[in-house]
Structure formats: structure tokens, C-alpha cells
Amino acid sequence: MALIVKFYSLFKINLKSPGVEYELEGEITIFRLIKKLDQDFNGYFSQKLLESDGSIAPGSIILVNGHNVIHLEGLETKIDNQDIVTLFPPSAGG
Amino acid sequence: MKDYLKRQEKLFTEKQQQQLEKLNIMIAGTGGLGTNQALQLQRVGVNKIYLYDYDQVEITNLNRQLCYGKKDIGRPKVEAAAEFLKEFDLETEIVARNEKISMATKIPENIDIIFDGMDNFESRFILDQLALENELPFIHAGIEGFFAQIMLVLPESELRLKDVFAGSDKKETPAVFSPAVTVTASVQVLEALKYLLEFDNYLKNQLLHIDLLSSQMEKIELK
Numbered sequence: 001m002a003l004i005v006k007f008y009s010l011f012k013i014n015l016k017s018p019g020v021e022y023e024l025e026g027e028i029t030i031f032r033l034i035k036k037l038d039q040d041f042n043g044y045f046s047q048k049l050l051e052s053d054g055s056i057a058p059g060s061i062i063l064v065n066g067h068n069v070i071h072l073e074g075l076e077t078k079i080d081n082q083d084i085v086t087l088f089p090p091s092a093g094g
Numbered sequence: 095m096k097d098y099l100k101r102q103e104k105l106f107t108e109k110q111q112q113q114l115e116k117l118n119i120m121i122a123g124t125g126g127l128g129t130n131q132a133l134q135l136q137r138v139g140v141n142k143i144y145l146y147d148y149d150q151v152e153i154t155n156l157n158r159q160l161c162y163g164k165k166d167i168g169r170p171k172v173e174a175a176a177e178f179l180k181e182f183d184l185e186t187e188i189v190a191r192n193e194k195i196s197m198a199t200k201i202p203e204n205i206d207i208i209f210d211g212m213d214n215f216e217s218r219f220i221l222d223q224l225a226l227e228n229e230l231p232f233i234h235a236g237i238e239g240f241f242a243q244i245m246l247v248l249p250e251s252e253l254r255l256k257d258v259f260a261g262s263d264k265k266e267t268p269a270v271f272s273p274a275v276t277v278t279a280s281v282q283v284l285e286a287l288k289y290l291l292e293f294d295n296y297l298k299n300q301l302l303h304i305d306l307l308s309s310q311m312e313k314i315e316l317k
Binding site: 006008009010012013056058059060061063065066067068070071084086088089090091092093094 | 123125126127128210211212213214215235236237238239241242243253257258259260261262263264267268269270275299303305307308312314315316317
């Protein structure tokens, strides 16, 4: 089973895509995944998920199998085939 | 059973209807989500609703905060909301608490669940901690534009709100409007009732994502 990447909210609407699947040849980091997604989506994810200093931008969530990467190893979190990565800007209002 | 609840009688077992009418609810934040939650919970006939907020009504609240009108601008929100709800003369007791939620907040003893009616994650994380310390279930919702998410956090949940939403706050004020807020608060009330009344399919270690532009709801597995 491939790596599954799911897009929600504005990511899904802006990209007109619910997500992608990648057959990986071995583990990669979340940072590498963002760069891989950039190739398929014209640089969109670096713009949305990363600050200019390369850290994770506030206001966006990256979940690996339901866990926020902030509590894992951040952008260095390793992922592989069969993992599910969920990307979305959470809704903050009330 | 209260006579005005006759039309919902077939939805619940007798036991569930009795449970429903005994429920005591804490609503933290009487903004868009909170006022909608209060209206729904009063209509389904819960026993008591505690309203918590420390803000006053402002003109920009009126596009979605259903308990307020122009005459209420400047009034404490909980006072105006309680007055509005009491006007319906239904049997749910409404208690107004004009105070800011903090770790020092004393949660009333008889509460069955805490509803998130907040508008930022920093406050929500405090509320989640309060729920944990008081061993109470907590139901989160956040709304922005046409999108929302709902998460039920149980006293025994290993996964707390911060585990999922750390890093979520941003500088811009979220865009919010009434139809999307009402849908979100209504689903939040439904999901809470499914858990409290012991239906099988409540949200357990799942995040419910609502996309009103695509007319879709999807569960995201968290564990």
C-alpha cells in the first residue's frame, strides 16, 4: 500500500484534489514530502506549510496517522508506504 | 416527559429521554457556536445550561450570534443570552456566569459535558485541561468560512486537543457567517447527545471534518 496524502478544507478546494498517493522506495521525511508535493502542485505546499526560515507555519496542521508532527519529530518525522498524512488549515473561529 | 418534547419521543428510548432531561451542560463561550448550542440544547429539553463568557455584545457579533440584537450592544453576553433564552419560557434552567475561563475556573459539580464555544485555540487548550482535571467529556468545534471540525475528547482519551491542534492559531481573524456556524453547532450538539445517550456511533478518536462548499462530512482517524 502506498503513502496516502489527504487534503482538506481550502487545500482540497484550491487544488481541486482530495489528495494523492505515492509509492515510496523507502522512508522519507515530511520535509521531503512537502517538496515532492510542490513538484505536483506548483509549489503550493511550501507556501502554505512552511515559514521563510523553513519551520512549520502556524495555522496549518500536518498529521501522520492522526498525530500532529509537532509532537513527533516535526519536519524530520519519517513516513513510508502505508502511512496516512493529513494536511489542512484548521478552523479557529466560533 | 415535558409536554413540548412530544414530537421527539420516537427518536429515543424511554431511558434515553429520561437521561436527556437530566443533562446539565456547560457552554464555554456564548459567541456564534455557543448561542447556537444553547438554543438547540434548550429545544431538546436538557435540564440545565450554564453559560460562560466575559465579553460584551458588539456590532460585529450580530451576523451569527443568535441570542443578541442591536439593543444588546454593550451588555454582558451571558446576561443578554440568558434573558433571550428565558423568554421562551421552556423548562431548561439557564444559569449565566460572567467570567473568563481560566485554569482557576470552578466547574459546577453536576456538569455532564463541556461545550467548546471559543474562538481561538489558546482558550480551547485551557478548556480541554479543565475538562481533563474535572474528568469530564469535552466537545470541540471550530468554524472558519465554509469549513469546520468537531472532536469529542473523553475523560479517558489519551489524545487531547493540543495533541491534534498545536500550532493552529494564526494572526488573522477567521471569517465566519451564520449558516455555517449554525450547521456546525448543530452537529456538535448531535455528536454530544449521541455520546451522552449511549448511541453506538459516536466520535471516538476521530475528527469530524465538515466541508460545506463540497457538501461533505468526513471522519479523520486520529489513532
